[in-house]
Amino acid sequence: xxxxxxxxxxxxxxxxxxxxxxxxxxxxxxxVERISSAFWRTLDTVLMGRxxxxxxxxxxxxxxxxxxxLVFSRTLRxxxxxxxxxxxxxxxxxxxxxxxxxxxxxxxMGGGRLASSLLNKGLIDEIGVNVHPILLGSGIPFLSGLxxxxxxxxxxxxxxxxxxxxxxxxxx
Amino acid sequence: xxxxxxxxxxxxxxxxxxxxxxxxxxxxxxxVERISSAFWRTLDTVLMGRxxxxxxxxxxxxxxxxxxxLVFSRTLRxxxxxxxxxxxxxxxxxxxxxxxxxxxxxxxMGGGRLASSLLNKGLIDEIGVNVHPILLGSGIPFLSGLxxxxxxxxxxxxxxxxxxxxxxxxxx
Numbered sequence: 141x142x143x144x145x146x147x148x149x150x151x152x153x154x155x156x157x158x159x160x161x162x163x164x165x166x167x168x169x170x171x172v173e174r175i176s177s178a179f180w181r182t183l184d185t186v187l188m189g190r191x192x193x194x195x196x197x198x199x200x201x202x203x204x205x206x207x208x209x210l211v212f213s214r215t216l217r218x219x220x221x222x223x224x225x226x227x228x229x230x231x232x233x234x235x236x237x238x239x240x241x242x243x244x245x246x247x248x249m250g251g252g253r254l255a256s257s258l259l260n261k262g263l264i265d266e267i268g269v270n271v272h273p274i275l276l277g278s279g280i281p282f283l284s285g286l287x288x289x290x291x292x293x294x295x296x297x298x299x300x301x302x303x304x305x306x307x308x309x310x311x312x
Numbered sequence: 313x314x315x316x317x318x319x320x321x322x323x324x325x326x327x328x329x330x331x332x333x334x335x336x337x338x339x340x341x342x343x344v345e346r347i348s349s350a351f352w353r354t355l356d357t358v359l360m361g362r363x364x365x366x367x368x369x370x371x372x373x374x375x376x377x378x379x380x381x382l383v384f385s386r387t388l389r390x391x392x393x394x395x396x397x398x399x400x401x402x403x404x405x406x407x408x409x410x411x412x413x414x415x416x417x418x419x420x421m422g423g424g425r426l427a428s429s430l431l432n433k434g435l436i437d438e439i440g441v442n443v444h445p446i447l448l449g450s451g452i453p454f455l456s457g458l459x460x461x462x463x464x465x466x467x468x469x470x471x472x473x474x475x476x477x478x479x480x481x482x483x484x
Contacts, residue, residue: 152439152441152464152479152481153326153453153454153455153458154325154326154454165461256449259447267324269324271479273463273464273465273466273481274461274462274463274464275431275455275458275461275462275464276461277428277455277458277459277460277461277462278458281325282325282326283325283447283449286325286447286449286450287449288449289337289446289447289448289449290446290447290449291445291446292324292445292446292447292475293445293475294445294471294475294476294477297469297471297477299466299469303464303465303466303481304466305466305469305477305479307324307443307477309324309445309475
């Protein structure tokens with residue numbers, strides 16, 4: 141069973157991007173680099189929803205090196221994005237199969253919708269949140285469409301530069 | 313100038329109560345008691361919106377000992393709640409005057425709406441959040457109606473019992 145982790149940077153009020161999808165308020169630091177690198181070394185697959193991938197492409201990132209990048213979308217055409225695997229089918233079913241196959245860790249990039257649909261089905265094992273010292277007031281929520289309450293276990297906390305704090309939870 | 317602090321317990325996804333206003337998922341501990349007591353000793357006034365006060369009353373708390381309790385409501389009748397001061401006027405104006413008067417600290421109890429209207433006007437100095445290890449998926453948000461972005465400064469973090477973590481921010 142592969143470990144599936146939802147990792148995001150978010151505002152204290154729980155948004156992962158402004159309503160216009162901008163994320164220039166996210167703070168990079170040596171700390172974030174260290175945590176990201178360590179996390180990245182445990183992975184072989186990265187999952188994204190369509191909106192998250194479009195934001196990545198707009199920022200110049202069409203794929204992530206050294207991992208399989210899967211994008212769930214019914215509208216993107218695979219021939220336009222040969223760097224990644226576009227899946228038009230049901231994301232939950234696909235992740236269920238993936239989780240039961242052999243391999244290393246799987247990361248769900250923000251996208252609160254994809255993460256929520258996977259959480260609804262018990263397919264996410266850990267949630268890592270880098271809480272930023274800002275209130276956005278509105279935007280794209282950290283989770284969206286969660287249909288049940290989910291108990292968590294706090295596994296690790298770490299104060300980062302610029303007043304960020306990293307919280308790692310296991311889904312119980 | 314009196315310090316105004318918004319203090320709440322919330323879920324990792326930013327809700328202070330379920331949609332039906334229940335908060336039985338909030339976890340009490342010696343740690344929370346210690347932090348609350350220390351905070352309480354800095355106060356002489358507590359502010360609540362109408363919904364928050366109704367939840368407190370339903371839970372058997374009609375007022376808080378040793379402090380002035382102000383409730384902002386256009387519908388509650390002062391004669392029904394002699395234990396507190398009901399203010400039917402504009403909350404923001406009232407808090408502006410209060411903040412500029414002599415006295416000790418002022419606490420805004422959850423209610424995301426009252427806190428947001430005060431944050432919009434720059435009337436809150438600190439935000440203390442006890443992040444609980446649970447995802448509620450829906451409910452009453454930690455803030456509601458914030459009309460601008462607000463930069464924060466992380467002043468203190470503390471791991472509490474049961475996987476809660478306390479984050480204290482100054483509004484910049």
